[in-house]
Amino acid sequence: MGSKSVDELLETSAEVHFSGLHLDELETVNSEKELPTTSATENGHREPFVIGVAGGSASGKTTVCEMIIEQLHDQRIVLVSQESFYYNLSKEEMARVHEYNFDHPDAFDTEKLLSCMEDLKSGLAVNIPNYDFKTHKNILPARKVNPSDVIILEGILVFHDPRVRELMNMKIFVDTDADIRLARRIRRDTVDKSRDIRTVLDQYSKFVKPAFEDFILPTKKYADIIIPRGGDNHVAVDLIVQHICAKLGQHDLCKIYSNLYVIQSTFQIRGMHTLIRDANTTKHDFIFYSDRLIRLVVEHGLGHLPFKEKQDQYILVWNFVKGYAVSQ
């Protein structure tokens, strides 16, 4: 198999990716355009993958999160609920609890939520408050949450604050029909929370429904993925899990070696890896593509060395690179 036919093969199968690009030009292309690397951060930990899950009350956010967690059983994964960050009600507010709007953004201590999420993202353990729906207060002890590979933050208004949104690598909006949400909420609040149906319906029409329209629905536009029908949508959940696995998979070695950098996979790199593993590849092509893969690693490695910019050194380095290219 000559290198020309290999190039043709790759161009045909890659469609737009390879238009006008030959493997012979790879060296130039890759040195011009920096391929990103992933790595553990300076203090030796890798940034966790943060997923935000928003949607109306009883849309199925928790259910979707549980499905994701179940499928990602190999990963260290933690679920944080926005409801843990409800402000405690004062005595006066408690006395008039039916007039309190739990669906307004101001009901949450967003500064505390932000600080917890920032700490978790930078690899620190945090204490997450424990919220009690009966007393409308935090109860002790707080839940200690350790650093993880994946952090899921779920809640009706997790997309509301831009600083919290900014921390997320993936944003999911659970989109469930309003009638279904109401039916589920009635069942949940009367059965699990022992509330009477009249209170549940009053709260719904006075606060829950208007807040959904005013604050929650407008954040749907920030979502990367919208899941219709929530937990019933197994296809969407499977696709999300596949995406997360792909994102995490490439970092596995970084967990062990804190100074390891992984060059992001591209079609060209995968193509060359395939060729050198193919039993039908000629010795010449094997050496040719192995050499190119090795050079990518060396180029990236050199990029991590400390250097001082000096004009005459540029010329020296350029001559060295040219000599290296010719000798191959």
Ligand SMILES: Nc1ncnc2c1ncn2[C@@H]1O[C@H](COP(=O)(O)OP(=O)(O)O)[C@@H](O)[C@H]1O
């Ligand atoms: N697909 C579903 N089919 C039937 N009931 C569901 C489904 N998804 C969630 N539920 C129920 O609806 C209620 C709310 O679901 P949950 O996942 O807690 O929603 P959220 O976290 O958005 O409030 C729960 O009682 C849950 O058991």
Ligand SMILES: Nc1ccn([C@@H]2O[C@H](COP(=O)(O)O)[C@@H](O)[C@H]2O)c(=O)n1
């Ligand atoms: N003391 C409280 C606090 C919150 N709520 C309601 O919870 C809803 C958010 O939780 P979901 O699991 O449904 O997303 C929100 O709509 C509040 O009305 C409450 O009833 N009492």
